[in-house]
Amino acid sequence: MAEGQEHPLSxxxxxxxxxxxxxxxxxxxxxFQFQGMLRWSLILIFMFLKAGLIVAIFMHMVWERMALAMxxxxxxxxxxxxxxxxxxxxDYTESTxxxxxxxxxxxxxxxxxxxxxxxxx
Amino acid sequence: MSSVATQQLETxxxxxxxxxxxxxxxxxxxxxxxMMWIFLLSDTFxxxxxxxxxxxxxxxxxxxxxxxxxxxxLSLGGAPIPLLLIAIMTFVLITSSGTMAMAVNMxxxxxRAKTAALMFITAAFxxxxxxxxxxxxxxLIIEEGIRPWGxxxxxxxxxxxxxxxxxxxxxxxxxxxxxxxxxxxKVLRGDYxxxxxxxxxxxxxxxxxxxxxxxxxxxFFYLW
Numbered sequence: 007m008a009e010g011q012e013h014p015l016s017x018x019x020x021x022x023x024x025x026x027x028x029x030x031x032x033x034x035x036x037x038f039q040f041q042g043m044l045r046w047s048l049i050l051i052f053m054f055l056k057a058g059l060i061v062a063i064f065m066h067m068v069w070e071r072m073a074l075a076m077x078x079x080x081x082x083x084x085x086x087x088x089x090x091x092x093x094x095x096x097d098y099t100e101s102t103x104x105x106x107x108x109x110x111x112x113x114x115x116x117x118x119x120x121x122x123x124x125x126x127x
Numbered sequence: 128m129s130s131v132a133t134q135q136l137e138t139x140x141x142x143x144x145x146x147x148x149x150x151x152x153x154x155x156x157x158x159x160x161x162m163m164w165i166f167l168l169s170d171t172f173x174x175x176x177x178x179x180x181x182x183x184x185x186x187x188x189x190x191x192x193x194x195x196x197x198x199x200x201l202s203l204g205g206a207p208i209p210l211l212l213i214a215i216m217t218f219v220l221i222t223s224s225g226t227m228a229m230a231v232n233m234x235x236x237x238x239r240a241k242t243a244a245l246m247f248i249t250a251a252f253x254x255x256x257x258x259x260x261x262x263x264x265x266x267l268i269i270e271e272g273i274r275p276w277g278x279x280x281x282x283x284x285x286x287x288x289x290x291x292x293x294x295x296x297x298x299x300x301x302x303x304x305x306x307x308x309x310x311x312x313k314v315l316r317g318d319y320x321x322x323x324x325x326x327x328x329x330x331x332x333x334x335x336x337x338x339x340x341x342x343x344x345x346x347f348f349y350l351w
């Protein structure tokens with residue numbers, strides 16, 4: 007039987023180094039307190055870069071046959087629908103809370119935070 | 128096992144169609160590897176459900192989300208450094224992924240001693256990760272007073288999502304440590320001399336997946 011995925015060690019060292027650097031970058035996003043669109047886009051870019059490198063190289067997906075790659079990478083695509091639907095739902099829930107609890111968020115939060123602080127003081 | 132060597136098969140889209148043709152084996156990999164991938168696929172959906180639920184709650188809550196960067200800060204004698212512990216945990220896990228990749232490589236070279244050693248190192252990093260997570264949890268529960276039903280910093284749902292998501296991931300890491308140790312021992316004993324060392328790659332898939340999930344948790348839970 008043919009042996010499995012064997013690749014030069016240098017490939018792994020390169021990716022390992024890259025993952026370290028990208029992780030350092032995504033930590034820097036928080037450390038330097040980037041805010042707004044810049045923050046979200048940087049977080050997502052670094053996240054997908056890291057995830058892609060891990061799946062493609064460490065998990066050998068780029069070297070697998072298309073039949074396997076499609077069977078594994080294809081199904082998670084439907085998660086985009088779930089994310090979309092839940093985002094719409096979350097927005098709607100928030101709007102109903104505005105409507106029924108008013109604009110002052112603190113009033114709604116009070117019972118919970120009181121209960122929490124009573125318990126350990 | 129496949130009777131046709133992978134090299135003789137067509138690649139790309141043509142190979143994709145050929146592989147799915149009737150009365151044929153679709154995946155030209157050891158069955159254990161295909162099964163591990165399918166398990167990881169189902170695990171992907173579980174973690175996705177947690178993270179999507181978290182997104183939904185965070186979008187709909189009227190109360191400010193707790194300042195994550197401050198809550199997870201760690202002070203080393205001086206001023207608290209935001210997210211320091213989480214950053215160290217991230218690097219520990221990436222390091223373990225690297226040693227795991229080395230182990231897979233050594234396995235196919237049939238270097239039993241090095242393979243087992245690298246797998247034990249990987250497991251040790253995993254154990255360190257779980258230890259740091261235990262430290263983080265106890266800090267949050269005892270010092271910060273965060274509970275699954277509420278906390279003093281903001282939205283009460285913070286606790287439940289934190290414990291649920293990181294707890295589920297921590298269990299995965301713990302199981303991975305045991306899994307790695309068992310396979311490493313069997314490698315050392317020479318159990319795979321006849322069967323071949325795909326098992327190391329399959330174990331590696333699980334371990335890299337644990338690292339992969341952490342990438343998403345780190346981005347969405349700690350940085351967002």
